[in-house]
Amino acid sequence: MLLAMLAVALPVSISAAPAPHDLLPAPAQLAFAEGRLPVTAEFSVSLRGHDDARLRAGLSRALRRWEERTGFTFARTPQAEFVLASDTSRAALVVECSAAGSALPTLGEDESYSLEVSPAQAVLRAPNVVGALRGFETLLQLLQRDARGWFVPVVKIQDAPRFPWRGLMIDVCRHWQPMEVLKRNLDGMALVKLNVLHLHLTEDQGFRIESKTHPRLHELGSDGLYFTQDQIREIIAYAAARGIRVVPEFDMPGHATSWAVAYPELASAPGPYVIERGWGIFDPVLDPTNEKVYALLEDFLGEMAALFPDPYLHIGGDENNGKHWNANARIQAFIREHDLKDNEGLHATFNRRVRDILTKHGKKMVGWDEILHPDLPQDAIVHSWRGPTGLAAAAKAGHAAILSNGYYIDLCYSAADHYRNDPLPADTAIPLAEQSRILGGEATMWAEWVSPETIDSRIWPRTAAIAERLWSPRDVNDVADMYRRLAIVSQRLEETGLNHERNRPAMLRRLAGDGASAEDLENLRIFVEAVEPVKGYERGRYHAEHRQATPLTRVADCARPESNTAREFTVAVDRLLGGARRPDGHSAAALQELREQLLAWQAAGLEVADLLTQRALLGRDSAPVAKSLAEASAVGLAALEAIARGDARDPAWRTEQFTVLERAAEPHDAVQLPALGAIRRLVTAAAP
């Protein structure tokens, strides 16, 4: 376990020189010059060239966000629209848009723009409205302030994305996520220039979309928690206004319990079926040998093809465990009779039938890794979740492909891990000729462990690091600088209405319970900010009893997926230990900084262990971790003491400290301590 922990707490690389800008994602080209364009209450905008409602709405949203940051009220007409300056030469911002572009955002659409800011004027140029929307986001991020006031620095930017498919998938099935979750996350996506919202709409745990042709699907499969078709249209319009495509996923033939609840006769085992309330891979699967399955899909996919305008439609296709196919003699006979070799052959046959239905309705198919098969139609897109090998194999087989392996934000890995995960790294195995088939990637927000209250904190800010990986040039890869800019963009994301920081104090108050003092809450904050949820699929081991209805209100839900405090502590330890030692020993300031952090952890850990045990019952199972934090901090303090004195401790002492740290590394209640690796390195330095 300790080794696993250490892997999580790998030191981040430290940037030599500070990066010159706060933008995230970083633009392709940027050059600052001296000077500033002041932003005042008289800030004025002029439109040159193409002008339409989508552009004006985007501009209005942008100006409103600047009003909210600055407190200014820009001029408006009696109809509450922003006043546009008629004299272009005097406008503070000129937007020069060449054409509308396609009415709905499309894959591969030109998203480029340029931005030229002089002390007199900012000029944003774009070939179409979507490019202008991207430029607005950059301009918004450029706003700064000092004692002289608000301003945008003088700069020239040329920008365009590296990959055309930059997505966020949201699973609205395992835990229902209502409209407002999608809307505020679309605002966040737009802010970091993501352009695909992939909606995972059907699952074992819920059928979350209204079907007018087969209403039993959502009526019996959703507990009443589903999107109406009107709501879907609203989401599509909301996304399109922000230059974001909406790609729906209907997972088949596996992950199909909710289909089978409505139509048990279409499944591969006799049933009866009930909606799945737990987490895992389940057996229910559609029966590809049953013509009625295709008849239903013909109706349903036709209906969905009409509802979702995007040319791409995701059919899932993952994690069919084959058990119900194996157990069904008729299905096995079908495989033999049709020379399909095995279940995979049957799956490929199913996919071809589905592809034919989609083709008829003008849609192209997307599916997870498992759909890759020699028989997979060439125009299907493979969505790789299992690893780089799958991505390369798909490209080699002539398919376009998108990457999600390494972007599983539900697994609580660090932003740095995701950031380093390049779909086409410099040493990629994918030949140059096939590289254009790699369309981009998607962060995937699977929803076993998120509620509407916590989902933003699982998506943001880490997804901004993925957004930069997919938008910015490959050589924008300084992890320390990414973290610096991530803290800034996180603030912008919250200002658009996301709740990733806002909800935590309220959750801690609930955890602490009535009668908690300000001191209790402060200790709890320090503790929760020092821990992380366990990684990967480990949480299921600790909270095996959790079901869909179990409240997500524990310490693991309050904790950030990545602890800022622990990360900064680790960086500081590595700087201390890696730096050239001055003749008079380590910097007293550096030692003091670490000492203070350890003292704070130690004190909070002791108090919180008691609080959680005696009063904050929601967190009782986490109490041992608080105790561990105190004990590990004591080890760190002893090690620091020895380092400061320059007086090496003996191996026996070291072994003793390692034993304490090893015990402290044991997760409880699905939370763990990410700073233990750094403390261990302090011990090693103290007793080399």
Added chain:
Amino acid sequence: MLLAMLAVALPVSISAAPAPHDLLPAPAQLAFAEGRLPVTAEFSVSLRGHDDARLRAGLSRALRRWEERTGFTFARTPQAEFVLASDTSRAALVVECSAAGSALPTLGEDESYSLEVSPAQAVLRAPNVVGALRGFETLLQLLQRDARGWFVPVVKIQDAPRFPWRGLMIDVCRHWQPMEVLKRNLDGMALVKLNVLHLHLTEDQGFRIESKTHPRLHELGSDGLYFTQDQIREIIAYAAARGIRVVPEFDMPGHATSWAVAYPELASAPGPYVIERGWGIFDPVLDPTNEKVYALLEDFLGEMAALFPDPYLHIGGDENNGKHWNANARIQAFIREHDLKDNEGLHATFNRRVRDILTKHGKKMVGWDEILHPDLPQDAIVHSWRGPTGLAAAAKAGHAAILSNGYYIDLCYSAADHYRNDPLPADTAIPLAEQSRILGGEATMWAEWVSPETIDSRIWPRTAAIAERLWSPRDVNDVADMYRRLAIVSQRLEETGLNHERNRPAMLRRLAGDGASAEDLENLRIFVEAVEPVKGYERGRYHAEHRQATPLTRVADCARPESNTAREFTVAVDRLLGGARRPDGHSAAALQELREQLLAWQAAGLEVADLLTQRALLGRDSAPVAKSLAEASAVGLAALEAIARGDARDPAWRTEQFTVLERAAEPHDAVQLPALGAIRRLVTAAAP
């Protein structure tokens, strides 16, 4: 100004003995006994007697809230409904409801319930579903925990409201408030047993309801920000499920700019009209001499009468300044020709016509004070906003009446002020025979200075104090105990989804701006928690340039209407100065507590003055208040020093300190320091 400040900072009365329960509103009768009913994951419920969907939905919401507090997952059916115990004798909770009651909540409906908790079982008895819903809220508030686990104490409660009309009015016009604001506030209302949501739907600044008969009204009068009729039906159903009536208000004949934008020919001056973007009392008014006005009202009120099922409909009727009537020769001629005496006579004529339309559509009329006139039909309800005299006059004239004077939560007065404002105080001027005409009251959330981001913090938790005033017996009036329970219920309110605490840290981060350190934010928090917005209608003086579009993101918007810190400081000062002095002087602990608060204010004030001036530009205009906080705290510290030494300062010193405090009392940027009164009393004590 200093005098005004002192009035705000009046010392609260201090309760002699701690109250025995945490419930708010307090029940009519309550008796605790020894023992506890444990609440575990196996908690079970049984329904006895009447059983319907509304009752079950209420029970489900209640159980879900307990799940969220405790982390338990109670048993559910495959259809995700809570499992009900078939064996009543073994259920932890038995709900015994006698009848459905009316399908929609009605004025005067029996809301009583009783609750009997033994160590083995809780029994909730109610004559109807609404009574059971009220009982659920009490039961939820009884949940406690200690090291042994979660429990409900053994108790007997008999409860029923004192007044049948207990409302919250929300103005959705001056600043638009979308669906989610209404929904989360309905949840909050239900929690404190309020039973009327009064929607103020039309105003000079917006016409916020869809009219199908006259769509120009919302199309031209709302900037597209209005409730569709479907949304209104959704709100009515949401409210009804919680036992809450929805009473709509269409303000007429004044406050009518948005009507006049759509139909200038119905107004009393020629126009043209544009939606009003500022705050104040404006001239536009419907023309009561124009038969077309009644034709439109016939259609529109008929439509609204069908949409809103409640028998009461509010027609506003307030603040017609008469200017346009005076300026219109035809209208003045009409008054003379019809012997109406004056504008008031014309207003009464208008009201009678409107009343006739409402009667035809089966509705009873409610209107603000100004509708009271000898000609006002007897069955109209007077809604008193101007003062107790109006309430008494209405009752004397035979009208039923509701009180809002003293419940204007937009004016940022203290919870104690509202709490002390009894519609029928012991010394009421209203004769006993007329007292039953006083139906209750409404907190009024006028929306000049609230956005969806801040509105919860203006409504809650103070409105809970009003809710208790209207529900609980008159002799439940211990202010200190109210504040103790208010802190607890505030936490419950936030847990239902209200944002009154949650949004503040995010607002402070926006105020502080990028690059603010944790220390900056902590100083800013201390400062903002020490200030209050100016009271009454003063804000308009400081922010005269504010329009509808001006962001509400300033220090005044971040600050609580009532500072907890300042209130607690004031209580502590009064305890120190009022208490019997021990032979060895004042308690060292009491002195030390005050000293620490003043030192924290002093340090934060100095830092924040600099932060606001140099970096946090959104708050720059508040910087002098931060400086004043530091200076006033220094005065307080000097006074404490003298008090501690027991060595009286001279009158010249006192004058000097008073001068500093007087300067510090000057509000800036619409914020002021509520603790100055207490500091002044310290100075007086130091130099008597």
